[in-house]
Amino acid sequence: MIRRLSLITIVAGVLACNATPPPKPGDLRGMLYVDPLAKPEFELVSTAGDTFSFKEETEGFVTLLFFGYTSCPDICPIHMASIASVLRTLTPQVAHRVKVVMVTTDPERDTPERFRKWLDAFDRSFIGLTGSHEDVNAIQRQLLLPRAVTVGDGDDYTVGHSASVIAFTTDNRAHVSYGFGTRQADWAHDLPMLVNSSWESLEEER
Amino acid sequence: MKPFSVSAIALSTFAFFATCTRSDSATETALVSDHNLIVSHVFAPAPVSSDVMSLYFTIENTGQKDDTLLTVRTAIAEHTSVHESVTEDGMTHMQALVSLPLPAGQTVELAPGGVHVMLSDLTQSISEGDTVYADLVFASAPSIALRIPVVSYADAATR
Numbered sequence: 001m002i003r004r005l006s007l008i009t010i011v012a013g014v015l016a017c018n019a020t021p022p023p024k025p026g027d028l029r030g031m032l033y034v035d036p037l038a039k040p041e042f043e044l045v046s047t048a049g050d051t052f053s054f055k056e057e058t059e060g061f062v063t064l065l066f067f068g069y070t071s072c073p074d075i076c077p078i079h080m081a082s083i084a085s086v087l088r089t090l091t092p093q094v095a096h097r098v099k100v101v102m103v104t105t106d107p108e109r110d111t112p113e114r115f116r117k118w119l120d121a122f123d124r125s126f127i128g129l130t131g132s133h134e135d136v137n138a139i140q141r142q143l144l145l146p147r148a149v150t151v152g153d154g155d156d157y158t159v160g161h162s163a164s165v166i167a168f169t170t171d172n173r174a175h176v177s178y179g180f181g182t183r184q185a186d187w188a189h190d191l192p193m194l195v196n197s198s199w200e201s202l203e204e205e206r
Numbered sequence: 207m208k209p210f211s212v213s214a215i216a217l218s219t220f221a222f223f224a225t226c227t228r229s230d231s232a233t234e235t236a237l238v239s240d241h242n243l244i245v246s247h248v249f250a251p252a253p254v255s256s257d258v259m260s261l262y263f264t265i266e267n268t269g270q271k272d273d274t275l276l277t278v279r280t281a282i283a284e285h286t287s288v289h290e291s292v293t294e295d296g297m298t299h300m301q302a303l304v305s306l307p308l309p310a311g312q313t314v315e316l317a318p319g320g321v322h323v324m325l326s327d328l329t330q331s332i333s334e335g336d337t338v339y340a341d342l343v344f345a346s347a348p349s350i351a352l353r354i355p356v357v358s359y360a361d362a363a364t365r
Contacts, residue, residue, distance in 0.1 A: 073260040074291050075298055077251065078318045081359030114255065121254045122359075146297040156285065156326055160299025163291075163319075180291075180298065180319045184364060 028193060029186040030167060030176035039063075039172040040142045044103065044129035047116040052129055054101070055172065061099045062194045063168040064178075067140060067148065067161050069106035070118040075163045075180050076102075077122075083165070084122040086187040097195040101127045103136055105148030105161045143174075169194055242269030243308065243347050247315075250325075250354050251362040252334040259283075259332065261323040261340065261354060262362070266313040273346045275306040280340035284327035291319055300324070308344070318362055334358045 041055045054065075064083060068076035080102070087095045102119065104110040107130050110118075115128040131139075137147040145162040152158055163180040167190075176194075178186070244266040253259035267273055278286040288303040306321065308314055316322050323340075332338060336356040341349045 070255045071258055073253075073258040073324050074289075074300070074318060074322055077254050077359040078363045081251075082363045085360035085363070118254050144296075146295060149297070149299065151299060158289075158300045160297050162296055163293060163298035164296070180293075184360075 028176055028190050030178045030190055032176050037143055037174040039168045040139055042139050044131040047112040047128040049112060058099050060170055061097055063099045063101060065166045066102045067105050068102055069104050069159050070110050070114060079165060080122040082184045083187055086184050089188060090191060094192045094195045098191060103129045105159050167194060170198055243267055245350055248352050248354050249357050251359040252356050253332055257328055258324060258326045261325060262316045264313060264315045265308055267308045267310055270310050272310050273308045273344050275308060275342055276345055277343045278323045278340050279343060282328055282330055282338050283325035287324050289324045290321045332356055
């Protein structure tokens, strides 16, 4: 009887503390980094022509960082469309805590106007950043991504780049990335978890 | 016997297309040629920038002989090419394919993140909800005319 009461007390206590079950890192559908990446401190230029200090401007937000280009007909627009589509389905409390930042790997063709127009087709809040190849390569290197490579001649060249979206959480680290093939259901599942729980609390619950 | 066979083929062909016309989604429509190539799941996301778009479809070669997709012809683009998105060492790049093999008895799927037909230097403005047209040209089989529904990228991502 005492044992049963104790059990009930424990269960009641847990229910009182956590009305909804807490998420666990193992529940995340992205790919976990064994060694989390530090959020890089870099400055690039926004589509409005302003200097954008990545770490400062994304402080306190879940930040999805992607490297791509607007002449990409496959991977880049699919990723952007999926994320934008899901953000529209999330509550404002979650959606407004997410920043999406795309750095162009094709600064020659991706003028600020063109880049802005392309991003606006998905979501007007998406941030587009431009810099020199050297600067962008350095950031990719820091994030353990291969540097972008141009293939082909003339105006019809394509650009090889990483297909991963890196997710930085509010602890200014990236614990998880999302490769191509991440479905909208996966984003819808993970983004609220990344927003609502600090990574420390997720780790404690592991 | 011969007239019967022809009638049977005509009937089955009619039945096939009759089935297709009942389909709610144009992307479910399959076109068949007399060389056993069946094309289905045809769609193209509306271009975001005005110069490139992708075309996706599935080809099933139900015949006994291999065939090859040689090229795609369309009035809506100056250039067409078959590309494959390939990921190596974390780097995804598009690799142009000279042609696309269609082995006998196999199904080749062109889908986001894999093989796609890239239409570049578009000659007209194309929006979601439009219908565009292209011809698939094969080494052996006669060309197949595609009627392509233009969808959004968000929609394409869920296919």
